[in-house]
Amino acid sequence: MSLPLLTAVTPRYEAQLATRLDSSRAVHVVRRCADLAELLGSAAAGIGRVAVVSADLRGLDRAAIQQLKDHDVLVLGVHRPGDEGGERMLRRWGVQVVLSADAEQPQLEGALTELVSSPQHDDGQGGSAPGTSSGGPGSAFRDRPAHPAPDRADPADGTGQGQRDEAADETDRHEGEGPSSLDALETGRGTVVVVWGPVGSPGRTTLAVNVAAELAEPDQPVILADLDTYGASVAQVLAVLDEAPGVAAASRAADQGSLDRATLSRLAIQVVPGLRVLTGMPRPDRWPELRDHAVQDVLSACADLVPVTVVDVGFCLESDEELSFDTTAPRRNGAALAALEVADHVLVVGAADPVGLQRLVRGLDQLAGVTAAATTVVVNRVRAEAIGKNPARLVREALVRFAGVEDVILVAEDQAGVDAAVLAGRTLREARPSSPARVGVREAASRVTGRELAAPRRRVLARRAAAV
Numbered sequence: 332m333s334l335p336l337l338t339a340v341t342p343r344y345e346a347q348l349a350t351r352l353d354s355s356r357a358v359h360v361v362r363r364c365a366d367l368a369e370l371l372g373s374a375a376a377g378i379g380r381v382a383v384v385s386a387d388l389r390g391l392d393r394a395a396i397q398q399l400k401d402h403d404v405l406v407l408g409v410h411r412p413g414d415e416g417g418e419r420m421l422r423r424w425g426v427q428v429v430l431s432a433d434a435e436q437p438q439l440e441g442a443l444t445e446l447v448s449s450p451q452h453d454d455g456q457g458g459s460a461p462g463t464s465s466g467g468p469g470s471a472f473r474d475r476p477a478h479p480a481p482d483r484a485d486p487a488d489g490t491g492q493g494q495r496d497e498a499a500d501e502t503d504r505h506e507g508e509g510p511s512s513l514d515a516l517e518t519g520r521g522t523v524v525v526v527w528g529p530v531g532s533p534g535r536t537t538l539a540v541n542v543a544a545e546l547a548e549p550d551q552p553v554i555l556a557d558l559d560t561y562g563a564s565v566a567q568v569l570a571v572l573d574e575a576p577g578v579a580a581a582s583r584a585a586d587q588g589s590l591d592r593a594t595l596s597r598l599a600i601q602v603v604p605g606l607r608v609l610t611g612m613p614r615p616d617r618w619p620e621l622r623d624h625a626v627q628d629v630l631s632a633c634a635d636l637v638p639v640t641v642v643d644v645g646f647c648l649e650s651d652e653e654l655s656f657d658t659t660a661p662r663r664n665g666a667a668l669a670a671l672e673v674a675d676h677v678l679v680v681g682a683a684d685p686v687g688l689q690r691l692v693r694g695l696d697q698l699a700g701v702t703a704a705a706t707t708v709v710v711n712r713v714r715a716e717a718i719g720k721n722p723a724r725l726v727r728e729a730l731v732r733f734a735g736v737e738d739v740i741l742v743a744e745d746q747a748g749v750d751a752a753v754l755a756g757r758t759l760r761e762a763r764p765s766s767p768a769r770v771g772v773r774e775a776a777s778r779v780t781g782r783e784l785a786a787p788r789r790r791v792l793a794r795r796a797a798a799v
């Protein structure tokens with residue numbers, strides 16, 4: 332049986348290739364697409380069963396290949412003669428049958444036979460292993476130099492292809508940061524910890540930043556990734572002067588199949604020895620740049636590189652797919668959902684007040700449907716003023732009664748300490764080592780890794796813990 336075939340190949344070899352393909356008995360050319368958009372549209376419309384794509388087709392990336400496969404289209408990759416990089420890239424993106432664009436008829440026939448007889452792949456095994464600007468008002472108050480990043484302007488205004496090109500640009504600029512001590516690090520698969528909590532700013536970022544800081548040691552590095560698509564703030568909190576978001580650059584590199592250890596360690600800016608940050612989207616409207624599969628590739632690459640990756644995500648877990656028939660469209664909550672899907676451990680943070688606790692109980696219900704990871708519940712800002720005398724007991728009782736959760740970590744309210752740390756662009760460990768909030772934060776850090784943390788410097792910490 333001859334299968335309908337689509338081509339999307341750069342002009343130089345297009346005509347010659349189409350003629351050869353058309354004389355094959357395995358396929359017949361039904362459409363010669365001018366660009367990637369036409370190819371994807373034709374595949375979605377079910378017009379072709381096989382697609383021939385060239386490595387240098389504008390806009391082609393791993394996501395596009397996956398889309399073709401999702402539409403049950405077999406993909407044959409071609410590259411310019413001698414272009415080993417193009418061949419490697421296609422294979423990394425999961426294209427299994429690849430040949431030179433000037434291949435003779437017998438080679439082409441062989442490739443088509445191999446393709447047609449192979450089972451459709453959707454294993455994604457190619458691919459890579461698997462910024463917020465702080466120039467805003469906050470910076471003016473800071474009393475220490477911010478963590479610099481090379482000269483980067485925020486190229487956020489573009490959309491579509493323009494935006495993608497700008498993102499590529501960001502990758503280049505990030506890559507100018509010089510060598511990294513991570514290159515020498517040998518790790519097995521690290522732990523991915525996602526910090527999630529319901530709407531109402533319960534303290535996801537505060538917990539993520541400080542858990543990461545407690546775990547980070549020069550010989551046990553941690554990457555803190557800001558994947559909050561509603562209001563990224565890690566760069567602000569840590570005074571990272573990064574106009575070009577690290578997560579966008581890393582996602583882009585993952586899409587291109589070029590997210591290797593060296594690239595990732597350049598993109599993740601070091602803020603203190605052992606603590607590195609992949610900054611988030613400076614403008615929430617750039618969320619479409621964080622595609623689910625690329626996010627998972629980035630986290631997988633992080634896990635290959637460092638023992639612990641801590642991820643700050645947005646509050647919303649609704650799947651937009653339920654609201655839309657276009658299942659290939661990006662989803663605003665996709666980054667959070669994708670991170671939760673690959674997480675090893677989730678820290679679920681809720682606020683210690685009546686509204687916060689009610690949201691936490693509902694959130695735990697919702698979370699159960701989107702992750703299979705181990706979860707630890709953390710209740711933040713525990714204080715008598717919000718729920719009454721003996722707040723720790725009240726929080727524990729409420730969670731047992733309404734959520735069946737017996738094991739909960741409490742983080743004390745410390746407005747002055749947390750404010751001072753943010754103002755200085757530092758972590759509690761650096762700026763307020765005696766903060767009572769550190770006790771719960773350290774307990775959470777130790778729980779997610781199973782690692783005993785070195786004793787804090789000050790005894791006062793233990794004394795204050797008793798007060799929570």
Ligand SMILES: Nc1ncnc2c1ncn2[C@@H]1O[C@H](COP(=O)(O)OP(=O)(O)OP(=O)(O)O)[C@@H](O)[C@H]1O
Nearest residue numbers: 532533534535536537562712743744745746749768
């Ligand atoms: N233990 C604490 N004691 C005092 N203040 C705290 C504590 N934890 C967080 N805060 C403060 O609460 C506010 C919200 O915290 P944070 O930004 O971490 O929440 P979030 O859940 O990440 O919010 P968003 O929805 O903006 O992402 C911040 O002003 C922070 O400084």
Ligand SMILES: [Mg+2]
Nearest residue numbers: 535536559564
């Ligand atoms: Mg936040």
